[in-house]
Amino acid sequence: GPDAATAAELEEAAALALGRGAPIVAAELGEHALRTTPEHADEDRHRRGISTARAHLAAGEEARARAIAVELLTNAPAGPPRAEALALRADLEGLDRAVTSLEEAVAEAGSSPSLQARLHQAVAGLGRFTRGCTWAEGHARAALRLAEELDDDSLRAGALSVLAVIRFNLGDADGLRLAERAHELASACGDELHEATWALAHVLMWSVETERARALLDARYEEERHRDERASAEWLWYLSFVELRAGRWQVAAEHAERCLDIGTQYGPIYPQMFFPVALIAAHRGELERAAELTTRLHELFDSEGGLLAGIVALGGLIDLWNGKPTPAVASFASAEEMADAAGWHEPNIRWWRAEYVEALLELDRNADAVVVLGAWEEAAERVDRRWVLAQAMRCRGLVAAALGDVEHAVSTLEAAIAGHEDVGDPFGRARALLALGAVRRRARQKRPAREAIESALAGFEALGAAGWAEKARSELGRIGGRTRVEGLTPAERRVASLVAEGRTNREVAAALFLAERTVASHLTHVYTKLGVRSRTELARKLPTF
Structure with a gap:
């Protein structure tokens, strides 16, 4: 029967179990604590109901969590208890409805500044997807003001975390400093570390600070994957992008698939969980699967609401790589409008811009391509995004080629190859090599064209970019001429050919963009x-061409 002391002990045991990564046990203990709570101990029942519902949610038992949330919301008195129940309900809702619930919770929590600060933080975190970053910044700053008034480092770290992400997305160069300050505070006080790590990881990943991002995310994933598998999916999501950009596509795919598996198991499923899986599939040439996943993304996107421009742009990328530039341009234009509404002015977040430029060039809309490229390049120069500047340089070469300026196209694409290499972008480097080879082929420069395209092919094959490798082979086929020596790999064949011409190892390395x-x-x-x-x-032995 009801017993206050027993209920308190069970509550403590449930919290301990959840902290040790046993949410199922925590949920069962929480249920026992609820049953043994005396009838009129309303505050205890409310608190235990909140923690038990969250344990069920962590264990993947969304139905039971929802039932508890409904009961709590029905019985909670006005003020902070109702605010807490609304916040719990928000965890079980789609983006748009969740933001509405959280806004209502903020209004209810007026008598508890610390709770109100955390709710403002939550509104800002989700509201950036539905109302845009400028709108969300108001809630982030409200959370920070309350934290400063209370002189609470935990609240300060949480508020700075979400503010850092919002300011970064808005294109503010100070985003990294804010994220580092939040992480420093969270590490010192031992609270809000998940939120602060998320903020720093977000900024580092989208800034393409690959090594720092990987080290931070790997460490956090290892800490959480046994204790809180549901929360660990967030680190896998970011890691999939880190490894995609680093050229480790198999590892990226494994991270993305695991993230989706966890999301599917525990729920609720958000559109962005499918995003890295679909994007990586497209890069690997699995365009049919990528298109199917994108359809699923759009279904969830339509039901959730939100300003998720990357999902729309993904459809454009798939169309472009399927040889359909007209619908691709329409999708990219929609993504741009959505990104503007969301306040996404960080140039790396508009990752589709290079594809947008290429699609416009394929439709002979050269002037439009120059406008899109110029805006992207200007934003990248303002915040020193070298990754984007290398992409922009490749696009400049494509524009020059489209305008018939072969000499400028060649020099610009050569600079792009070096730029991609400097920032550790093997995919961009291979694409620049392919573009260079195509320009030289059209200029009837057969040998340097072949060298560039074969280097591009080797790059695509190493990445596992099947569709792009096929494009490179097709471009090679247009040159004609020589055949491969049996037994040599493409890379060995290229080196052998240049050595047979009398070039030194240093000269071969320079020609093929390799180390000596x-x-x-x-x-x-x-x-x-x-x-x-x-x-x-x-x-003497190698055939001549």
Whole structure:
């Protein structure tokens, strides 16, 4: 029967179980605590109901969590208790309805400044998706004002975390400083660390600070994956983008799939959970699967509401890579409008801009392409986004080629290749090489065209970019001429061909954009496979073209 002391002990045990990563046990203990709570202990019942519902949610038992939330909301008196019940309900709703519930909760929590601060923080975090970053910033700053008034470092860290993400998305160069300050405060006080890590990871990932982002995310994922599997999905989501950009596409795909599995298991499923899976599938040439996932994304997007421009842009990317530039341009234009409404002015977040430029060029809308490119380039220069500047340089080369300026196209694409290499972008580098090869082929520069395209092909094959590798092979086929020596890989064949011409290892490395040690390694394999021991023997044995 009801017993206050027993209920208190069960509540404590439930909290301990949840902290140790056992949400199912925590939920069961919480249910026992609720049953043993005396009838008129309303505050205790309310508090235990909130924690038990959250334990059920962490365990993937959304139905039971929802039932508790409904009961709490029905019985909660006005003021902070009702605010807490509304916040719980928001965790079980789609984006737009969740923001509405949280706004109502803020109004109810007026007599509790600390609760109101946390609710303002929650409104800002979700509201940036539905009402835009400018709107959400007002709630983030309200949370920070309350934290400062209370002189509470935990609240301060939470408010700074969401403010950092919003300011970063708005294109403010100070976003990183705010995120680092939030993480420093959270680490010192031992609270709000999940939120502060999320903010810093968001800024580092979208800034393409690959090594820092990976180290932070890997460490946090290892800490949480056994204790709170549902929460660990967030780190996998960001890690999938880190590894996609780093060129580790298989690892990226594994992270993205695992994130989606966790989301599907625990619920609720948000549109963005499908996003990295679909984006990576498209990069790997699995365009049919990417299109199916994008359809699912749009279904969830329509039901959830929100300003998720990347989802719309993904459809454009798939259309473009399927050879359909007209619908692609329409999707990219819609994504731009949505990004403007959301306040996404950080240039890296508008990741589709390079594809938008290429689609416009394919439709001979050169002037429009220059306008889109110029705005992106200007934003990147303002906040020093070298990743975007390398992409913009490649696009400049494509524009020059479209205008018939071969000399400028070649020099610009060569600069883009170096830029992509400097920022650690193997996919961008391979695309720039392919574009360079295509320009040189059209200028009847057969040998340098072949060298560039074969280097691009090797890059695409190493990444697992099947669709792009096929494009490179098709471009090679337009050159005609020589055939491959049996037994040599494409990379070895390229090195052997240049060495047979009399070039030094340093010259070969410069021509193929490789390290000298890589050239030496390839040459050793060539000698072994062809049974030769010198450059002279290689020149005699290798067919000429």
